[in-house]
Structure formats: C-alpha cells, structure tokens
Amino acid sequence: MSTKLHVYNSLTKQVEPFESLVKGKATIYHCGPTVYKRQHLGNMRRFLFADFLRRGLEFAGYEVREITNITDVGHLTQDELDAGEDKLAAEARKQKVTPQDIAKREIKQFQVDLQTLNIQPSHKYPRATHHIKEMQDLIAELIAKQQAYQTKTGIYFAVTSFPQYGKLSGNTLEDLQAGKRIAIRNDKKHPADFALWVFDDQALQKWDSPWGTGYPGWHIECSAMSMAYLPTPIDIHTGGVDNKFPHHENEIAQSEAATGRPFVRYWLHNELLKVAGQKLAKRAGEQLTLDTLSERGFSPLAFRLLVFGAHYRQRLDFSWEALAAAQENLNNLERLARRLGEILPSTDEAVARADADSQAVDDFATALANDLNTPQALAVVNSYLSSTNQKLESAEMSKSEAAVTWATLLTFDRVLGLFGPLLTKIGADRIPPEIKQLAEQREQARSENNFAEADRLRVEIEQAGFTVEDTNTGPRLIKKAGNS
Numbered sequence: 142m143s144t145k146l147h148v149y150n151s152l153t154k155q156v157e158p159f160e161s162l163v164k165g166k167a168t169i170y171h172c173g174p175t176v177y178k179r180q181h182l183g184n185m186r187r188f189l190f191a192d193f194l195r196r197g198l199e200f201a202g203y204e205v206r207e208i209t210n211i212t213d214v215g216h217l218t219q220d221e222l223d224a225g226e227d228k229l230a231a232e233a234r235k236q237k238v239t240p241q242d243i244a245k246r247e248i249k250q251f252q253v254d255l256q257t258l259n260i261q262p263s264h265k266y267p268r269a270t271h272h273i274k275e276m277q278d279l280i281a282e283l284i285a286k287q288q289a290y291q292t293k294t295g296i297y298f299a300v301t302s303f304p305q306y307g308k309l310s311g312n313t314l315e316d317l318q319a320g321k322r323i324a325i326r327n328d329k330k331h332p333a334d335f336a337l338w339v340f341d342d343q344a345l346q347k348w349d350s351p352w353g354t355g356y357p358g359w360h361i362e363c364s365a366m367s368m369a370y371l372p373t374p375i376d377i378h379t380g381g382v383d384n385k386f387p388h389h390e391n392e393i394a395q396s397e398a399a400t401g402r403p404f405v406r407y408w409l410h411n412e413l414l415k416v417a418g419q420k421l422a423k424r425a426g427e428q429l430t431l432d433t434l435s436e437r438g439f440s441p442l443a444f445r446l447l448v449f450g451a452h453y454r455q456r457l458d459f460s461w462e463a464l465a466a467a468q469e470n471l472n473n474l475e476r477l478a479r480r481l482g483e484i485l486p487s488t489d490e491a492v493a494r495a496d497a498d499s500q501a502v503d504d505f506a507t508a509l510a511n512d513l514n515t516p517q518a519l520a521v522v523n524s525y526l527s528s529t530n531q532k533l534e535s536a537e538m539s540k541s542e543a544a545v546t547w548a549t550l551l552t553f554d555r556v557l558g559l560f561g562p563l564l565t566k567i568g569a570d571r572i573p574p575e576i577k578q579l580a581e582q583r584e585q586a587r588s589e590n591n592f593a594e595a596d597r598l599r600v601e602i603e604q605a606g607f608t609v610e611d612t613n614t615g616p617r618l619i620k621k622a623g624n625s
C-alpha cells in the first residue's frame with residue numbers, strides 16, 4: 142500500500158502525485174444532475190466514476206468529504222451558447238406541472254438510481270434553489286470588483302477581466318471572439334461573457350435581487366455551493382469532459398476573480414458513454430436508463446461492473462454484448478460467493494480476524510493509485526477469482542483458507558462495491574419468508590419514526606436466529622452463525 146496516489150489533472154494536462162490541502166483528508170465536489178428528467182446511463186457513468194474515485198481515496202487512507210450538487214434552476218437548454226430556456230421550466234410547461242414538482246420527482250429518482258448502483262451517498266446534496274443568497278453574494282462581490290456588469294437582460298461576467306480565462310479548456314478569448322460557437326448577444330461586451338443572473342420576472346422560478354427579479358446562471362451555482370460546503374482550494378472537482386467548457390472554465394473564472402485564491406487543485410473529467418459512437422444524451426429515440434437494463438433482464442450491477450472495467454478517461458462504447466459479458470462475470474462472482482459461503486459464511490468471525498492476501502491487495506491498490514486504473518484493478522480481482530475457483534474445484538478448501546479469501550474479496554469490495562449487494566441477495570435467498578416479513582415491518586416502523594416498535598421487531602428477529610444490519614443499500618438480514 143506504499144504506492145502514492147497519482148491522478149490526471151485536466152488543468153495541467155498531466156498525471157500528478159495527489160497532495161491534498163490538509164494531510165490525510167480530501168475534499169471532492171462533483172457537478173451533480175440537472176433534475177429535469179431521469180438520468181440516463183451516460184449520466185450514471187459519471188456518478189459511478191465519482192463513486193470509484195471517492196472509494197479509491199478512502200482505500201488509499203483519506204478521510205473524504207464529498208459534495209454533489211443538485212441543479213434545479215438556471216441550466217439552459219442551450220447552455221454552451223448561454224441561451225435558451227431553463228430546462229426545468231421547459232419540462233414543467235410540457236407536463237403542465239410546476240418545476241418544483243419535476244425537481245421533487247427527479248431528485249427522488251436520482252437517489253434511487255444511486256442506491257441501485259451501490260453508489261455511496263455524498264455527505265451533502267445541496268440544491269441550487271436553496272442557495273440563492275450565496276450566489277447573490279458572489280455576484281455582488283464580482284460587481285464590486287468590476288469583473289461583472291449589468292445590462293438590460295442580466296448580470297454578466299466580463300471574461301476579459303480575468304487574464305487566465307481559458308486555462309482549463311485551452312480556448313483563447315481571440316478564438317472565442319472569432320468563433321461561431323458562441324452566439325453574440327448584442328448587449329454583451331464579449332461573446333464569451335456569461336450570465337451570472339438572468340432578469341426574467343415571468344420565470345416560473347424567480348427571486349428578487351438587488352439588480353432585478355430573475356434567476357441565477359448555471360455556472361455561478363456550482364461556485365457558490367462548492368464554496369459554501371468546502372474550503373478553497375477544493376482538492377478535487379469532477380465532471381464529464383463535456384462540462385470542461387464552458388461550465389468549469391466559467392466556474393474557475395468567477396470563483397478565482399471573486400476570492401483572489403485558486404479554486405480547485407485537481408480537475409478530473411470522465412469520458413462519455415457512447416452508443417454506436419453517439420453521445421448518449423443526443424441520441425434520438427431510445428433513452429437508456431437503469432430501467433431499460435432491468436426490462437431486458439440485466440442486473441444494474443452488471444452496468445457497475447462494465448463501467449469499472451473501463452478506464453474513466455477512455456470513451457466507453459455501450460453495447461448489449463458488452464453488458465451481457467459483464468452480467469456473465471457478475472453471475473460468476475455470485476456463484477463463487479455461494480460456494481465459498483458453503484465452506485464459511487462471509488459474516489463468520491474468522492473472516493474479520495483473517496488477513497487478506499497481501500500480494501493481491503497490493504496489486505489492487507497499485508492499480509488504483511495509477512490514476513484510478515480500474516480495468517487493471519479488475520484484472521487483479523479476476524486473476525484472484527480464477528485461482529480461487531481452481532482451489533474450490535481441485536481440492537477441499539479449508540475454513541481458514543476460505544476466511545483469507547473472504548477477507549481479500551471484501552477488501553477489493555471497498556472499491557468494487559459488488560459483493561455487498563450480492564451477499565445481501567444470497568443471504569436474502571436463504572431467509573425464511575416470515576423473517577423477511579418481520580424485517581419489512583421493522584422498515585415500515587422506522588419510516589414512521591416508531592423506533593420502539595422497530596426495536597421490538599429487531600429483538601424478535603434476533604430471537605429467531607437472524608441479525609439485521611442497516612447498510613447503505615438498505616437492511617441486510619443475516620443468519621446467525623451456528624443456527625441451522
């Protein structure tokens with residue numbers, strides 16, 4: 142475990158040793174979902190990358206504080222042009238409901254999707270609409286420093302006031318001036334100037350401000366929310382490569398202009414998921430979500446494994462064949478866990494006491510330390526699994542060998558995140574229906590804050606020879622050792 146963690150920093154365009162601001166602690170900000178519709182598989186690849194990164198840092202010994210924001214206003218339908226309509230407002234009009242209804246529904250769905258993929262919850266999911274004050278304070282600061290100006294349509298950041306503009310994306314102001322990428326809105330001083338505050342007193346979601354009624358620009362939201370919850374400079378800021386420009390370039394400009402300090406130390410960007418070479422979000426017709434996978438008989442965890450098997454900086458070409466291969470690997474994992482469980486349950490005390498195979502764990506750690514090389518880490522896991530399979534087939538595996546094997550697999554699983562849910566599934570298969578029912582009643586009692594009843598049910602479950610553990614994927618029932 143001596144290998145130093147290295148990451149590819151999009152800002153310096155090289156792989157660098159990771160040094161956190163505070164030794165032993167790491168802060169991460171992920172650009173979260175715009176909650177106007179169900180997140181598709183391309184979005185979920187991003188959140189899986191975020192999960193592998195957070196778990197990888199924890200695996201390397203860091204105490205991590207992780208924030209994922211929720212964009213529920215201000216993200217325009219043509220954000221790259223700083224134009225268009227608010228995505229939630231557009232969807233709300235289409236569905237004849239309020240933007241708040243859309244946000245409520247999609248935030249709930251997003252949390253379900255994260256849980257389905259066994260993604261660890263972030264420490265906070267701040268919502269843009271709950272942080273308008275922080276955004277306005279930041280805008281006021283930029284106006285005071287003459288780095289933002291007011292026109293009849295809104296407040297704009299003046300890109301020419303920030304000489305380092307373009308340092309992340311490589312876009313120069315000259316290119317942007319000449320290029321046709323950015324539509325020239327006639328009241329902007331430079332075509333790349335971007336809205337911090339949009340005046341619109343007819344908007345479905347609007348707030349008063351010292352300058353006029355309206356709503357915030359998308360970019361200022363992430364600056365305000367990241368700085369509200371994390372000290373600057375933030376260690377790591379992530380997003381998809383499509384967020385680099387203009388979103389992250391603009392975040393850097395307005396944050397560093399306002400505070401006079403570096404905003405982020407390491408920028409990490411994941412490549413996109415493509416279907417037949419097309420960006421998933423722009424694919425006409427079929428929108429792939431976790432439901433599409435289930436409908437076709439795949440486990441969402443097969444998707445987790447598929448993403449783990451591709452390096453985050455490599456484009457991932459989604460195909461049903463590739464997913465089927467991942468599903469087959471997942472089935473193999475499940476079979477192996479069942480066979481191993483017949484020798485020794487994973488919950489046996491001997492497993493907690495056993496030392497993991499240090500060579501395998503070192504190789505796994507080395508792979509992750511190398512810019513989160515998950516395909517290499519998966520190769521280590523697969524090679525360990527195949528030697529375990531050989532032992533299971535060729536000879537009797539002793540209980541102590543099984544304990545070491547479990548300890549090793551559960552160590553991998555701190556990042557892989559597959560065995561936890563698989564063991565829950567396997568355990569659930571062996572649990573009698575009356576015990577499952579007691580556990581469901583206990584969940585119900587807990588959701589109603591009836592803790593006395595929940596405790597009573599827990600005792601009843603215990604007396605029947607089972608324990609119930611609350612994990613981040615929900616309650617897990619385990620048969621107590623020695624009970625037959």
Ligand SMILES: [Zn+2]
Nearest residue numbers: 172173363388
């Ligand atoms: Zn963002």
